[in-house]
Amino acid sequence: MTKTGLVWFRNDLRIHDQVSLVKASKENSFVMAVYCFDPRHFEKDRFGFVRTEKYRAQFLIETVTELQDQLNALNIPLFVHVGKPEEIIPEYVKIHNITSVYLQKEWTSEEVAIANNVKKALSSEIHWIESYDQFLFHPEDIPMTIDKIPQVFTVFRKKCEKYAKVRAMETISKMPEKNRVTHLTKVPTLKDLGLSKIHKDTRTAFPFKGGEKAGLQRLEDYAWNTKKLSYYKKTRNGLVGTDYSSKFSAWLANGSLSPRMIYHEVKKYESEIVKNQSTYWMIFELIWRDFFKYISLKHGNDIFKLEGILQTPYEWSSDVKLIQQWIDGETAEPFVNANMLEIKHTGWMSNRGRQNVASYFARTLKLDWRIGAAYFESQLIDYDVHSNYGNWLYVSGVGNDPRNRTFNVKLQAERYDASNKFQNLWLQTSLF
Missing domain, CATH: 1.10.579.10 (DNA Cyclobutane Dipyrimidine Photolyase, subunit A, domain 3)
Incomplete structure (x- = not known):
């Protein structure tokens, strides 16, 4: 029997070190993918701000456009829609006889609610496979339970540095040619999302494009081509220009660059170029990023409350x-x-x-x-x-x-x- 898996992309928009993709490719003979530009993300919030304004939206558009091309080269079609996942994904599951849905595990309330809505709209026979895939240190590998996450970062950092290991990366190989399907969906424009055009400001310290290739190129440039990584701790509090800091955060935020990829690249740099306070500080900042994720995992909706x-x-x-x-x-x-x-x-x-x-x-x-x-x-x-x-x-x-x-x-x-x-x-x- 042919098994078909669907990867639902959210904030994990890459093909390198992508757990859901790897699992889907190993467990199915046919793999397809979906990304939804959820209209709720482009509405006004309770304070009157558009939740995703034009700058992040453009970066996201560039990222999804590139991901579609990259997956296509792996014989995996990425179908892109403007719509609610709970309305779109069940249709794909039904039409394509999908047996398993793979996604990155989230825990903040809105993301969980949407995932639950999708799950409820599917048959109970569909395998639902969620994977933690946005951490440097996987939750199974840290030396404490979630309810015991320390309130102070230094305590968390020292324990993780001493007892936790960063997992090795695994990247998907090309799927068989018979997996190829022509996708007829297009990535929306800013106008399609109800957003205004961007006027490029030449003063910006972030002139970079979205997408996995741009993120990996930035890593290559910052570390190997310019050796700026060697001076990161000294320059990271800068304010003007592209190179005072790594600028990795935008690609990390939508998952087009994996924290483990950065970690392993820094370790390689330390072995081949130099190991110093600056190279350590790059990993230090990745641990800070993990810490805030674990704090939100521990405290749930309290992170959004006034108190x-x-x-x-x-x-x-x-x-x-x-x-x-x-x-x-x-x-x-x-x-x-x-x-x-x-x-x-x-x-x-x-x-x-x-x-x-x-x-x-x-x-x-x-x-x-x-x-x-x-x-x-x-x-x-x-x-x-x-x-x-x-x-x-x-x-x-x-x-x-x-x-x-x-x-x-x-x-x-x-x-x-x-x-x-x-x-x-x-x-x-x-x-x-």
């Missing part, structure tokens, strides 16, 4: 005027304004900038931090639910910062933008 995971009651404001001034870069702080204009015009902001504008929003202006987090969700090319909400909780005093700090924005500007290069770049008259 956060600490259940700390603060007096929060939702002053519309102050929020709009922050968004438009019209606050009393030039450093905050420069960063807010950068994200507004490009969908990108440095890590240093994010910490400062978030702290200013939540700790200085005392505004409801969830509104700031929602704005970041809307605008950022590299939005990742766990890192975004984990970081906002952290800087707002309701998360994992044991020191409960408020950033001194003026001192931060003096330290990281002493020559005003960054502020001058963005505080000039807007190009558009």
